Amino acid sequence: MSFKNVRGPHNPVRTTMPLAAYRVMGFGAVPVDEREWQPRIDAVRTVLAALTDGDMPAASPELLDAFSVVKGLFSRIALGDTGDWYSVSRLLGYPSAALSMAASWRMAWTRAAIREQDGDVFRIAASRLEDDHCLEMLGNYLEMTIEKSYPLVEHGWAYILWSSTERDLMHVGAAAGTVEDVLKRLDREHPDHAAFGVLSAWLVHDPLEAYVGIHERLSPAALGDGFFRLDLGQAKTAVETLLRETENVSHSPWHGDQKLAEPVRHTTADGADFLIK
Incomplete structure (x- = not known):
């Protein structure tokens, strides 16, 4: 059996501003392409059924393809590298970038276990997905896309927002409301700008603490009114480090203070x- 080619996200995390102009819908908040809408629903439904059953499913091209598609959904959120990444995050219930990175890897491991029909690896990878509430996230995706249920409304966010009108500026901060509330306010206050979108977002326990800490750490790059001029990679690292040090981040609405499930070292039957x- 071979697991040497198991891979998480294929691209690096976005650390530079998008090149395209996002005039009507901001980066990250672009709706899911209608050509991808139904295939993604079908893939999520297939993967959720396979993980819920509990037993090792038989390998088939359709099932393996479905796991690849769902892995790609989590990869989008982990990397923040596509115009619809935040829209996908909303459908999945706002998993954090760190959780989405882990989920992408675990989907890849589960897919490989099914392909190789390795029950031990399947149980380990599938249990990690369950421990980190990924089944609830897939269920949320189906509820929002099929049943048209209302999205989870989560209050308390840290964020990096951006309009393609001024490519070298970012709006960085935290708020007690939703990211959508802040986007609407920025669009209203800057009607001459292309729509504001989302470069990064973190669900936080204490938005005021996050706001104060972010502005203290990024003060050398501050331009006023929450706008900063600095490298995106530096901004992401600064905010993520602050939230991690102060334990002021939640990995999903289902997590609360729960930490991410730890990786597991495993030796296969052939000694790998x-x-x-």
């Missing part, structure tokens, strides 16, 4: 040793 992330 792997770290299942």
Whole structure:
């Protein structure tokens, strides 16, 4: 059996501003392409059924393709590299970038276990997905897309927002309301700008603490009114480090203070040793 080619997201995390102009819908908040709408629903439904059943499913091209598609959904959120990444995050219930990175890897491990029909690896990877509430996230996706239920409304966010009108500026901060509330306010206050979108967002426990800490750490790059001029990678690192140090981040609405499930080292029957992330 071979697990040497198991891979998480194929691209690096976005650390530069998008090149395209996002005039009507801001980056990250672009609606899901209608050509991808039904295939994604079908893939989520297939993967959720396979994970809920509990037993090792038989391998088939359709099932393996479905896991690839769902892995790609989590990869979008982890990397923040596509115009619809925040729209996808909303459908999945706002998993954090760190959780989405882990989920992408675990979807890849589960897919490989099904392909190789390795029950031990399947149980380990699938249990990590369950421990981190990924089944609830897939269920939320189906509720919002099929049943047209209202999205989860989560208050308390840290964020990096951006309009393609001024490519070298970012709006960075935290608020007690929703990210959508802040986007609407920025669009209203800057009617001459292209629509504001989302470069990064973190669900936080204490938005005021996050707001104060962010502005203290980024003060050398501050331009006023919450706008900053600095490298996106530096801004992401600064905010993520602050939230991690102050334990002021929640990985999903289902997590609360729960930490992410730890990777597991596993030795296969033929003696190969792997770290299942």
